[in-house]
Amino acid sequence: MADEVGLAALRELVSAPGERFRPRPEPGGAQESRTLTVGMATYDDYDGVYFTVASLLLHHPEVRDRVNLLVIDNHPCGPHAWALKRLELDFPQLRYVPYDRRVGTAARDRIFREAASDWVLCLDSHVQLAPGALAALLAYIDAHPDSGDLLQGPLVSADGRQVSTHWEPRWERLMFGSWATDPRGLDPAAPPFEIGMQGLGLFACRTDAWPGLNPAFARHGGEEGHLHEKFRRAGHTTRCLPAVRWAHRFDRPRTSWTDSTWYQTLLNYLTGFDELGQSHEEAVAQFTAVLGEKAVQQGVADHRAERRNPLHAFDGITCINLDERADRWQALRGRLIALGIRPERIHRQPATPTPADPRVGRALSHRRAVEQAHIDGLESLLVLEDDALFLPDAAATLTAALAELADLPWSLLHLGGARGTAVPGRALGGARGTAVPGRAHIETVTDVTATHALAYHRSAFGPLLDELPDNVHEMTSWIHQHAGLARYLASWSRPDRYRTVPGVCDRTDRTQPVGLG
CATH class of the missing domain: 3.90.550 (Spore Coat Polysaccharide Biosynthesis Protein SpsA; Chain A)
Known part of the structure; x- marks a missing residue:
């Protein structure tokens, strides 16, 4: 009876209209240990989380008993929080964790800290996996249980015709990295191969091999390439698993304040380069060419002042x-x-x-x-x-x-x-x-x-x-x-x-x- 009362109260909170005050949800209970945690860090994207989770359970039933689901809510006082919390009722193997100490890309770090598994697959909260992709990842894990590599897969367009296996390390539209295709990744049955970098809408690694994300990163930008370099410096590599194919929803009409500005993206790049002892020159030149010297030099000056x-x-x-x-x-x-x-x-x-x-x-x-x-x-x-x-x-x-x-x-x-x-x-x-x-x-x-x-x-x-x-x-x-x-x-x-x-x-x-x- 107490459980029924609790569920009724939860549903009332979820359905409350307008801007009614709602208490911050509590984290879900501890999960049992499984091989893999599939985790998402999200900011006001209930729809994306729901369809990603539902797709995982509907289209990958053969590995369901080996997988935990984890949602890190990066805006636990926001309008989507209690709807996200309620997913624990609909999907018993899912755990909800409120977290807003770091907002933006660095929040993904928390997935690895909370995971009750030896391996973590980190997804954006609006990514769909191709049938068989999760089983292919688990098969690789079974064959390489001690691997310290970063594992990724090809991004596939909605019509399935475009397959992007990696990023080329060049600047494009204020971002270091450009989508590219290696013919070795066109066949899902092809063996894994090494790549330099890839977009981080999907990536996996052994939990103990996770090098962490800089706590000063905020909002979005600067993490691609940076994370890959951290794995290289730890003696590991990045591998593309052709069977781990994924689709990504890029358009998001209902935006939120976490969407990055060029200013925050520049600060993230400068922060990442400082962490690894890399030069700022290419980043500053790229941003200057697009935005002009005055604005970019102010951003660089602000970054230096903050470091002092x-x-x-x-x-x-x-x-x-x-x-x-x-x-x-x-x-x-x-x-x-x-x-x-x-x-x-x-x-x-x-x-x-x-x-x-x-x-x-x-x-x-x-x-x-x-x-x-x-x-x-x-x-x-x-x-x-x-x-x-x-x-x-x-x-x-x-x-x-x-x-x-x-x-x-x-x-x-x-x-x-x-x-x-x-x-x-x-x-x-x-x-x-x-x-x-x-x-x-x-x-x-x-x-x-x-x-x-x-x-x-x-x-x-x-x-x-x-x-x-x-x-x-x-x-x-x-x-x-x-x-x-x-x-x-x-x-x-x-x-x-x-x-x-x-x-x-x-x-x-x-x-x-x-x-x-």
Whole structure:
């Protein structure tokens, strides 16, 4: 009876008219381990997801029991979210995961992080596979279970006459790569062969061989060629499997804000080239030839300025904000943009509301932010509570502090402190610290320091997730024992905890209750 009530409530949410408020869907339960996960990252494309999933199950029944389906919803607060969630009811082997920390092409990385399988096939949410394609991929996997290669297949036109087996590495329409055909791929029964690159509407690899996508990628563009080069540098190659044929819906009349502009595509290319130590020259020349020198040089200057920004050192920036305090979120977002941070890099995480004891919600919210960074495989994460205010000299101080921290192991870096003048050995706000020999802008933490601006290194992710409870009931008991997250971290057993000297981040109004209590 309870299940029937739950399904009825879910259907009501899905069918709710207009802009009625709908809570963010929760992720589906864990999946059983199978050979292959077929995953899609989608942004407001329910139709594409539905027809891709339905086609997989209708046209590939011979391998259904070897495959999990995974949908990463990149806009879980959007109008398609609950319809996507409901697909779990229609397709029992499908799991829904809401995810918006990275929006755009980099969201596909999450498929590999969530997959309960040794292999992943990543599809755009509007791709159809030819009959037998999935079986052919699984046959290759069975024959090469330890392969570290990137596997792709030919794109086939709607009428079946045009077969594009790969991309030629040349610039075309502000994109590095041009569709091409190798005669070896015209026969679906032909053996696999090596290619340099291919469009990423369909690709597969062993989960453990996945090299990841740069967390700074946003929207669309720059990933083709870049991902292939990462596989090459890892000692692997890209192979075309002629039987793994696919069709792609390119037209999408109902567009969304995630559709790329030339500006964001250029930034992605520059970011990818920086990651791999490659020259920008060809990309800049291509964009300049199409768009003119003035606009492109501004994009290049913006990219260089962002790389110099000390906040760029953190792989992720998560802002914790209660749903009912949208004003705080908009204000903090504006302050970060004014500091030179692109909006795409600023992630809002809904805070866990616990009015009876806000300390519980704060600890749970920080834990959730760390958990997401851990799943994403980030090197570091900056967590800001929604009243965080960077002080006028923050950039210079943080730049110096990060330079001093560069050759030291660290787990936590506190950026917070009250207004005023700090001296080594005494952090802003009265808390004490211990000087670090040869360092003027960091000190070790020996007393309680606020959590409103706190950077976590990946070395801290696992220990914190082990030690902090993940639910309100257990966290309430934990808070009663430890008196809050800040006090717990002040006495944490790890020695590599630091704060900046002076503090670089205050609260907007220290006389008023903060957003999380």
